[in-house]
Amino acid sequence: KKITVTVIKADVGGCVGHSSVHSALIEKAQGMLKGSSLLIDSYVTHVGDDINLIMTHELGRNNGEIHQLAWDTFVACTEIAKKLKLYGAGQDLLADAFSGNIKGLGPGVAEMEFEERKSEPIIIFMADKTEPGAWNLPLYKIFADPFNTAGLVIDPSMHDGFIFEVRDLIENTRVTFSAPEEIYDMLVFIGAPGRYCIKRVFHKKSGEIAAVSSTQRLNLMAGRYVGKDDPVCIVRCQSGMPAVGEVLEPFTKPHLVSGWMRGSHSGPLMPVGLQQATPSRFDGPPRVVALGFQLAEGKLIGPQDFFADPAFDQARQIANEIASYMRSLGPFEPHRLHLDEMEYTTMPQVLKKLKDRFEKLR
Ligand code: 13P
Ligand code: 13P
Ligand code: MG
Ligand code: MG
Ligand code: MG
CATH class of the missing domain: 3.30.70.100 (Alpha-Beta Plaits)
Incomplete structure (x- = not known):
């Protein structure tokens, strides 16, 4: 079943x-x-x-x-x-x-979809003020970085590694990489999370699904881009999959993600408990919550609100420091996103207004 x-x-x-x-x-x-x-x-x-x-x-x-x-x-x-x-x-x-x-x-x-194991711990990650590519860095660390995930080195059932399915959101194509052998090739792509997103991860030895994200094609609907919005991700843990603590560990070092203020700024992804999942400073900084459940015949036993743990206090403090630094850049990149990544911009209007003031140089 x-x-x-x-x-x-x-x-x-x-x-x-x-x-x-x-x-x-x-x-x-x-x-x-x-x-x-x-x-x-x-x-x-x-x-x-x-x-x-x-x-x-x-x-x-x-x-x-x-x-x-x-x-x-x-x-x-x-x-x-x-x-x-x-x-x-x-x-x-x-x-x-x-x-x-x-x-x-x-x-x-x-x-x-999977056959429920003898014990089936899962973690649901949910983020606000960011985009699906925000999972690239943590998913890479969880399933391919031995400095994050001890099991890749010392657990015989994980030692062969994992398969990553990566989507190109613009061309709407997919490509799979085998880790660890192909991590350098893969990083060329997933290091550009605005376009290439990890959609799924599979346990190499068994072919079992290990993780899936809400990555979706960027398609033009209702006159604007969608598929780049506040994402979710499901990860299975333990028994051949990374341990719960290995899955949570990447979030101790808040990485920069796109989607803060007006969907047009970059900021640190702050891990928080549900009570703190209310982005307010400059509409942020971006937040991520991790809820753990044990499945029992499909019943959701839990949740455990992982990032409410004081062990993530320091990550929040680091995120606040990075947030203050990024805010100090004001309207400058890389706090403000690159021109083609902004959710909206006044560039066309301002260009039009000033078009006669641009002098051609030779
Ligand atoms: P326990 O000894 O608490 O069951 O922990 C086992 C483990 O491997 C945690 O990563
Ligand atoms: P949401 O995508 O969470 O609605 O955020 C939009 C925004 O512009 C916040 O400043
Ligand atoms: Mg939102
Ligand atoms: Mg909103
Ligand atoms: Mg949104």
Whole structure:
């Protein structure tokens, strides 16, 4: 019997601004998922202004009914968001109607199907004010860096390494790399997380799915780019997979990610507990939450709010220091993103206004 873990997320209205989600939306979503006979279990939470629907079922990946349930839930939450005049009500629902699969309609999706092991610890990572490529660096460390993951060296069942499936979000292609043999080739690509994103990781020896992210094609819908939004990632742990602590370890060194303030700035990814998942300084800095569950016949036993642990206090302090430094650069790169990475810009208008003042040099 195979279990599918599906995480679908969307921002359907922030409270206040882009910092959090009103409890009325969370309660609505909880009610809709608990009322569905499709699911074995569900857990609803939010990180910043994004609602995360964590669902388990036996219907497999890309199941139309499950995706419809998530879509209907977000539509129902949007109605409340509109009534409360929350900020950006319905922001991530870019299509007018559901059409079989939620991919490309705005919400982010990460799903994995597997035979539940004797013990099945999983971690759901959820981030706000960043993009799917934000998982590249931690996923690389977790599954390919022996200085992070001791098991790669000392666990016989992990020693062969892992397979990485990488997506080119612009060309909409995929390529797989075998670690450790091909890590130098792979790093050429995943070091550019705005375009190349790790979509899936597989245990090499068994072929078992180890991790999946909500990476999606950048497609032009409703006149703007989507698929570059506040992402989620599911990771399986222990028994041939990295230990829970190896999976959490990369987040002790906050790395710079894109998506802070107006989706147009770079800042450190700060690991926080759910109580602190309310980005506020300059609408940030970007946040990541890690919820752990033990699966039991598809039931979600937990969660454990990992980054609430004081062992991550120092990471938060480092993130605050990096945030202050980056903020000191104001409108300059690399705090402000490179021109083609900004969510919006006044460049065309300003260029137009000043077009007669540019003198051709020879
Ligand atoms: P325990 O001895 O606490 O079970 O820990 C085992 C382990 O390998 C942790 O990484
Ligand atoms: P969200 O993608 O989380 O809505 O953030 C948008 C933004 O511009 C924050 O400054
Ligand atoms: Mg928002
Ligand atoms: Mg958000
Ligand atoms: Mg967003």
